[in-house]
Amino acid sequence: MKRFCIKLTAFLACISLILSSAILPAAAFEPDFVFDSGSGSASDPYIIKTRRQFLSFAEAVNSGRGFEGEHINLGADIELNDVGTENWQLYAESFVPIGSCSDTPFKGVFDGKGFSIRGLFCDSSEGGGLFGFINGGEVKNLILLDSFMSSEGAAGGIAAVAVRGKITNCKSFASVSGINSGGIVGIAENTEISSSVNYGGVSGAENAGGIVGSVSLESKADKCLNLGAVYSP
Template sequence: MNTKSKQMPSRFAGYNSGIIADCHAFVSCKKKSATFCNENKGTLERSFPIDHPCPKQDYILSPSQPEDPVLSIHTKEDLLLLREKVNAGDNTYQNGTFLLMEDIDLSGISWIPIGASEGTPFQGTFLGNGHAIHNLSVQQKEPVAAGLFGYISHAAITNLVLSGHVKGKMEAGLLTGVANESTITNCYVTGSVFGRQATGMFAGYNTGEIRNCYAEGKLLAKTRMLPVVLSSAASLLVIGTIAILFHHKKLNTPDYFPPIPVDTSVTRIDHKKSKTGKNSISCDFATELVSNKNGMTRIDFRNPGESNHHAVIQLQIPDSELNARLGKTGRTKKEQSKLDHLKAYNPDTYRVIVAESGSIPPGFSLPSIPLKKLPDGTELPKGTYHAIVYLSFYNIATNSEAMVHTQSPVTLVIR
């Protein structure tokens, strides 16, 4: 599905289930963006956008120095050593304490993140000591997290100034792509971030704490957030307030996105008016999807008229299921080779899209959805498959993608 006009990049974290407190952002973004996080499951406190830059001294405090750091970092070679040891899985460096003693310039270095994979995250303490790392340049071509750090877990980063540019295919942030149960305090980042999934100036994905921090720069994004709402039932009712918590008129962000074309197979089921005020999303569909010899798969999806969101359906099959049935995932050799070299690759969580609808407006149903060939051109043979129905929702007034998605297990029967 083409979602490149629907991504909502975010000034601190693309996805947040932790704490963002006492933070400020002076960040421009050409696309519609959430002030601090696109998808918030956590806490936002005393944090808001500002219309002028702040001096970094307002956000950098004098830290207490550790008595015995694993490594005092004076040069870029020291920083490269830290990266090498962490990415190699050296437990001492993964869990150590590091003290930045001088400003470091990374000009001319194509940076590979510290903690480059989920299997080798940085789990220690990094004390910036009020110093800066300048001219970070990350051009992450692999589908892994991008930033000065890729993955941090139960780590602490404090009193650091960071400037540079980050481009990633997955979670992307100047400081870190993924911050799992970590603390980031008294830090200042400036530059630009381009991401294709969860995108933020500090972290693409945050489940920890970001406090007393400041971000300044530009955000770009190409695709939507990862799904974070799970459903084990085929019937879904989600009613709630989906809103940007803060808005600043000087950001000059658009309030309308090009619509996804309405599916040509939809039929009218009712003429109820969409609800106004609180957002209302409701739908139901079959739990067993049966595909005939022409590849048309019966789904009986219904989007009631009182809903105020369009719906788009994807039918996905996990790589592990395709491997069990076909002896391969059906991806192209090039794509599969890249995934096989990733420590983070899990065939149970990576999926292949085998069907996709157009937009289904409120008050319409979609009886069937056509199956398509796998990326390598393989047609799915007859049989029964464990699959996932993944639903995206779009506001009927602005066509912006909702922060609520859902996925539900179904049985796919090909006859």
């Protein structure tokens, strides 16, 4: 009888552990993002070298980790979709922007190190771009190739919305369409954009610009160039 009670107690303890794990809130689980190396400091930045690592990083930001005060570098070119197939956009996996809503913006420093991100396809209802919302963050030395993004709101090649941000030395070869659309940034608030070039077509239902679609507060663009077609009714 005593042995039976011990076994029953152990069994109930296991069941309790399983149930308690099952009801933990989602926020208790850290996203499974894996960097190639680095600690996130300026001298030892996180390094991204693969598509999986890049998507995991995006998921981490969208789960609430803004990477404020942390540094992320590309260590290789990243291809999100195979652009070698004709009409590849019809079969592309849609990308959820880094910082997909204003509640989960990117706040860190992302350095492309001259590497490229290719084949980004984004169809978003809130903000379309490589980055959706940047708040106090910085993006630099990045090339965006063969990409398409559309949004029912703001859209930009590098970022849909940037607030108190910095965009430096970026090039975009993306087709951008939205309400407020820019080749580099859709909506800029108190943001600095410098030494950046847009080569892609831009279409905006309300506002469109080769570099920025809509500018407010103390934003400025310096040494930027647009070589893409811009359309706004």
